[in-house]
Amino acid sequence: MPSRPDQLSRGPAHAGGAAARRRQRARTIACVAAVSAVLLGCSGARVARSTRLADADLTQAVLDLRQQLADSRFLAERSPDSPEARLVLRRVENLSTDRIPVAEQWSLAARAIGDPGMQELLSSKHITLQLPPEKIALLERGGLDFPDLEPESWPTHLLTSQIASGTRAGSLTGGRDADIRKEYYLISFDIEDLQQRELLWQGSAELAREAEGTVVD
Amino acid sequence: MCVLGVLLLLPACSSGYIADARLIGLVARAEFGQARELLHTQDSQQGDERTDLLYATKRGMMALADGLPDAADLDFEAVFETLRTQGLNDDRTTESIFVNEEGTRIWKGEPFEQALAYTAIALADASRADWGNTRAAAENALFHLREYADTDADDPEYQSVESSFALGYLLHAIAALEMHRREEAEESLAKAVASRPDLAPVRDTLLAGDYDTILVVDYGLGPRREAVGSGGVGVRYAPRTRSDDAPLTVHFADAAYSVPQACDVNEMSRDARWQSRESIRRFKQGLGEGLMIGGAVLATTGGTGGDDDIARLAIGAGLVALGAISQSNARADTRHNELLPQRVYIAPITLRGHDGPVRVAVENHPGAAITLHGLALRAPSEHLLRYVRLPLDPVEWADAPAILYANDATGPLDSPTLPWIMGGNDLRNPTPETALDYERAGLSLGLTGDTLGEVRELYRAEGIRLFPMDDTRLVSGHITEGGHSLYTPLPGTTGFTRLFAREHPRYNPTTDQLRDAIASQNPQDDSAAQRPQEASR
Structure with missing residues (x-):
């Protein structure tokens, strides 16, 4: 049974590739986190700050x-x-x-x-x-x-x-x-x-x- | 090591807010017109949203002290809007961890400064008998306070308690009485007396309705905010005018009143309930100290020769630098309103038709006195509230017994006189009535036969703007004090006494048009019409 492509990356024989993928995953997570943070900052409904009559x-x-x-x-x-x-x-x-x-x-x-x-x-x-x-x-x-x-x-x-x-x-x-x-x-x-x-x-x-x-x- | 030494010195080098000594000097001599002008100059230099509220509050306070509540209103509306904005600095909390507070946070003042800003707004409204807005502004000054169980603890327990601001309650009650809301007034007066029991006679006078005039009198300078403690993280308020129990006395004809203080700003600034906490600064200072100590230990242990040692030194120096920056940014924000008074009195008095001068003074404080003029000017049965700011230093005009210049409030002098810019003593806004007085005083310009139009044209040519009493919003400095506005402030204020009971030097014309007009009135006497180059010889 052929291995799934992602399984090929596991194991000591592919340690260098695994490290690169870990770095890639870390970069991806960091990017997602950064984008999420920006999106969260931007998407929040603008909160009213004053109860004065408009x-x-x-x-x-x-x-x-x-x-x-x-x-x-x-x-x-x-x-x-x-x-x-x-x-x-x-x-x-x-x-x-x-x-x-x-x-x-x-x-x-x-x-x-x-x-x-x-x-x-x-x-x-x-x-x-x-x-x-x-x-x-x-x-x-x-x-x-x-x-x-x-x-x-x-x-x-x-x-x-x-x-x-x-x-x-x-x-x-x-x-x-x-x-x-x-x-x-x-x-x-x-x-x-x-x-x-x-x-x-x-x-x-x-x-x-x-x-x-x-x-x- | 040298670098480390420099970095360790960084926290001591950060600058703080510097109270304006020139402004304070002007306030001490009750030169509120010059103070207004100075603040307007500073405002054009600032234009910074972080300090807008501070400068607007100071400008409004100076205009109010100068008897110009309408001019104060331009700033006070913005002050009210900002003070009522909630969470103004919410978006700046994270930023303020990395940069110092003065660099990031919009100044809103400590709770006691906010309460006093609302009070100033209430006083401007009350000076115009706008009791609904007086009540609203006073009510906003009565926000809940934090009562701490132990102020020395790092994160002390506290509970939200009702305000103890007696001055705010008194103003709220005065407005409520004017609006026929007696029950509300009684409730506010009870709270004022609960906070300051010696105000009981003031409460009784107000409830009995035994007054026709209310004088709200400020004296002294509020405390200076200073950074103290390790790294300047803490703040303290250092008194500039000492607190004491001296009452205010009011004298006129054979009547005399004595009232106790309604507010001591030194006392408020020392009361933890009227201050906010400095948790972010403490966190930053702790973080800074930790980084600096860690960095110094790392940099000074081990050798200095190998690659690892160089890396360790670099990291250590970096940590010290970060720590120094963090600690330097932890320094307390020392911005404060240096124009706040030290104390406030509220004196309900009965003039009963007395139309002469009224003298107010703080007992045992030489110089803290003024003679007020024009307090009798009001609609029949109207209660009048006047805000008075006393000088700190003795000024010769403060006790001037009589009005020297015709003005729009007290009207003409006993005998007609020329406009002040032409060598007379008339400082009224030109109208058909004043034009008749100019003619009676001998004015004959003889150009068009339209005296009023010609006098107005002379003012226009000199660059002087004319303001009637009901529209003084945009006034600048008064012409008698080197400014370009002709106006009459509210009678019964310090500004009114200073402008009309104090002798001013003669006006120095700037146009040939006015010089020629003056010369045509006094062909024998050309001193007033001297050309500038002649005057300078």
């Missing part, structure tokens, strides 16, 4: 809230013949652990109702939008232009908003230091009738952000 998070939340307002009973019950509602905006109240620049605090509320489609809808319900004049300038400096916002004057309704958050932290490795953190955000909008002190609409959007790694390092 602009995309806020944009999505604004879209959700805009849709909730468009579908609301508050708007459904209004018509072009309803008494004029002068809706004044306030900046978002930050109750989260994230730091939200003041311009963004104003723009979040403004973006929710500043969309042309939303402005048209509000206008068709006899609702005008107001903002303190200095805040209009602030938004303009931030590159946000809302041609239909009027300076604040005898508002009848108030739009307030809030970003709150809760933090959970733990250890991926079971150690004593937290190396994974999850932040739950709740973004809520309210429209209140200033004369009746009545809440007319409330919308909210939730999102969560998770990050790995210890905070101190």
Whole structure:
């Protein structure tokens, strides 16, 4: 029975060839190990490092809230013949652990109702939008232009908003230091009738952000 | 043998971070404008992600001390972003075994430096009455700490414990009170007092709402971080301003307050809970020592003649070299924020309509005093928080009793005056109102009849940028201090006193346009309009 080619290499008669093959095998193993190490380094999914709110998070939340307002009973019950509602905006109240620049605090509320489609809808319900004049300038400096916002004057309704958050932290490795953190955000909008002190609409959007790694390092 | 000797000396030769003595000198004299300018110069030289956070923190702190929280915000937003980034150095751990920490790791500071950076951000937000962001920044400063069972052990046991940062709790409570979250404020104040019982009167004043102004006052310089021990592996913090129990006193009219310290940075730096561990450095030092001893033994035993001996010598020398490099790289990272204060006070006071100067001083510390101006400027019923950094050395302007220059906060002087660049004392941003005052002071440029436009043109020609009070983000040095910006910092700050209560030399025009304009106002007196070549004769 003919020997299999790999069996030919075994035995003292082929000691020199065996050593060469061992070297070859060692080189192969080393190459595989090196390539694997590189691949492992490259293939790992990029881990999120921060639980701060990203602009995309806020944009999505604004879209959700805009849709909730468009579908609301508050708007459904209004018509072009309803008494004029002068809706004044306030900046978002930050109750989260994230730091939200003041311009963004104003723009979040403004973006929710500043969309042309939303402005048209509000206008068709006899609702005008107001903002303190200095805040209009602030938004303009931030590159946000809302041609239909009027300076604040005898508002009848108030739009307030809030970003709150809760933090959970733990250890991926079971150690004593937290190396994974999850932040739950709740973004809520309210429209209140200033004369009746009545809440007319409330919308909210939730999102969560998770990050790995210890905070101190 | 000579080679071995040189290699053995290597660990002693590695350099460490050198605190900037010039910067520290400026801070000691409360020259925060010059300190800001110096830091901006250094930043353009650095541009290194490993030290970006350190320089951004220092720039933000100097802008805040200069009464410019909006300018500070440009850096503080980046500082907050970096501090909130988790595992920033995770990918650099392996690398840092072969190269020293300063060469590889992004500086994030020790836990106490991080807490104080968050505090500075909270103070910038509170100075602008942005209480939501103040609360957020303060909350981030209250991260859990490690409490060690035995700090002398190589790998000591520890447990995660709640922060003991009284200053952070106080700021968190102040913001919560402003946001009508009383229960949360009570909880934070209780923790502040549990950590520093002598803060009980401050807690009581805050909860009683018996204040309309809060002064947060920094004094001194925080400790210097030094490498110590064999191979410089360990670190210690050497105090630069000694700790003591001196209270802060606040005087105005016939009122006097005395408050205890809310934070002693020397104390924090000595507390193991506020420091990270140096396990990698210890491993590297142990490895280095092992290699050096092994290499030296191998190289010095046996003969020196045969091939084997030469090979043994070469291997021994190689091991010593590796050991020396490893040990040299084990040296502690001595980067630190040399601009941190040594202590912080929080003084809730009631001005009740007092619109005169307010003097703050650290008891028994000559030079640690300043007279603040413009604290009464606020919206009705608004609570005002002002951050004040005291000088360390006596400076003559610190106790200046009156405002000498018209500015955008306190307004015009008793009698109208010309713009400062024209020899007057008006440092306001030119507006239609200030233009009327210039005309009342006798300004008659007579070119177009548009005084405001012509004055603005003179500023533009001189390369001076004008900043209204609500947009001071991009200010550089003030024109009275050799810079190119005209602005008014927040009243009630050290920067405000330094710029407007201190006498400045006359402006030296750089353009013929301004010299001619000055000469046309004072045909008898051409001293202000001297040509540079004449002035230099």
